[in-house]
Amino acid sequence: MSARTALAASLLVLTACTGTYFVSSAACVRGTGFDCVAREDLATDAGPAVVSLFLIGDAGEPDPPPPAAPMRDRVLGELAADIEDARRGGSEARLVYLGDNIYPDGLRDATSQGRCAGARYCPLDAEQLDAQLDAIPEGTETYFLSGNHDWGNISGPEAYARIVNQAVYLEERGQALIPPVGCPGPTVRDVVVDGEVALRMVFLDTQWLLLPTGSRPDRESSPPAVCTYTDDDVMERLTRDLSIAVEAPVALLMHHPMRTYGDHGGRGSLTSAVVYRAGWSAQDVNAAPYARLIDRIDRVLEQTAAVARHPVLVGAGHEHALQVIYDPETDVHHLVSGSGSKVSTVGVGPGSEFSAGFPGFMRVDIHQEGTVTLRVRAMCPPRALEPLGAAVEHDGGVTCEVGDFRTVFAKAIR
């Protein structure tokens, strides 16, 4: 076989392996009665919301310089407005940042690899967190999860140092990481209305759970980690904490999604599809540690489904898109809201109800009689560096004006 023939054959095979995933960046799933055109399709007789949960992930990437249209600033501005609107309506608002709060390497300090000379923390890193802190409407209870990039996107002692930096930075500004730094969770926060739990939020640090056992912080780390749980401990406690689904809706919140059809699920861009099929990255769902984590959490969700009388939602970021995926086996809606500041290609798969590589966030309202409604709020993004107001056409035939912000999907979950 000549070299040229070998080259051609190899390229053909490589394309066949990865070419089926050139999916549109805004795959809008029909069949549930909703489409990507703005349409408030919620039953208006759901009554006022008593709790409003706002989910936004991966908001740690700075906006491009002007005149390019801002994405994160716009999204955070709309988020703040929505929160204030919910509170004016009498709802208890809770805001969750789903991790990857600082790209690309977490909060570096002067001693970090790639040090920032002369500064306590690298200014560019701190600015990413500041933007998210500044967006919080005063008095709004807010939770910061950590993602793989907050851990520096590495493993080992330096990874722990990065997340400790962020924990300290947040504490100095009246906020905190949840679960506490170095702990995997689950950590529970209940929203109590009129003496009863209206919503239980359960937080996990999935990056901690993905780390090899020997790389996790422990009592010998600096600072010493206060949690020395095994994975079995975590799952046992998680099962117990989710069992409240008998009495109230539950939101299980973490950085890494348990269902995704984007880059980390092998259905995104060509580059990510190659990396996915090479099996390199622990951040992809086909990596052994991640697959094991999904399996274990799914088993907990199956046990929960057997007793739940209220909706169970799983909220996550990590994937830079907005996805709503329903799993009938566990009766769980997986809400992937990871496009707080950057977007990527996303596909569809079994259970997809909505899928779009648009910047935005999600809002879950718990109503007085127990109905749970979901809204996906998204912005028309630029394709390149178009300014606000420019007309663009995205894949999937979606034409919009850059910066236009609207509800792009809505559903009454129960």
Next chain:
Amino acid sequence: MLLALLASTPTAAAAQEWLGGLAVGTAAGFLVGTGAVSGRAILFDRPVYGISEGLSLARRFTIGGAATGTIIGIAAPERTGRFARNAAHGTWIGGLLGLGLGYLVEPERPLGVMMMGMAAGIVAGTVIALVEDDDSDGSIQPSRGTDIVLLSVGL
């Protein structure tokens, strides 16, 4: 694939210069590095926690390959062409066999097994290039024996 092209060009034919060894060694080292990253993830359940970790590992093999190729080019220039040819054969034979095997045993990660196959083929081809009897006539004709060995390694 770059190696395959190199092996068929006059550049490869004249690759008894150390520069040729460096170029081929660098490319071969990188491919072996990607195979090592995949092997670590698939065989030893140790994926990387960020792409930078993977590239750092691949970089070490790239540097090692560059050094190996340069040494061959200087110490045994008459084997440089053979090294380039064998590495190219090893790449595509090992890669295709690895890809086929990957779809059978690791359908979620077939490209990883392909990269491992390519790495194995390059290493085998390099070793053979260094130990097989020298043709001494300077020709770059494919050695049937070498091809058979590479095929066996891939299998």
